[in-house]
Amino acid sequence: MTEIERPLRADARRNRERIMAAAGELFARHGREAQMEDIAARAGLGMGTLYRHFPNKQALLIAMVGERFHGMADLARAAEQITDPGDAFEAMLRGYLEAADGDAAFQLALMGSDDLEWERIGRQKAEFAAAVTRVIDRAVASGQVRADLTLADFTVVASGVISTMYFKPGGHRDWRRHLQLVLDGIRGPGGRATTLE
16 A cells, blocks of 8 residues: 555644645745755654655655546546536646646646656556546547547647646746647537637
């Protein structure tokens, strides 16, 4: 059982939540340069407590991404309930990106994924991927998106828009315009055009 899955005592759970919140703030400010010592101080905890939960920065980032993917799977399953396949796809992609907006740790993980131990959050990623694939397949079958759109394309599209978020923090108009352009580029013959804001 992993750190992400193992039940924690109430005090340990509170400490873990404090660490995750502090890490989120510091990753947002400093990116990968955020230091474990600063995270512990921000959380109001000692280094021993921090390292009992997360032996290194990599483990902390993995835990944060794992929690995010769990929430993303719920988001994708909710999109499956939308009747119109094109609306379902757009809601899923937009929701995914809105959740990443302001979460620099998640943005960093998705843009620099080669050095993350993704196998530690394999279950969370697999649940998300399965739900996304079902939404994409339904949108493709209806003609609402391009016939060749795949899960791999979803990942590339999302990462591209996320890079706009990360390199232009606070530039909501920039990433939303980027998203609208992308949506028009992958829309199928039965889809509705997006109006650029």
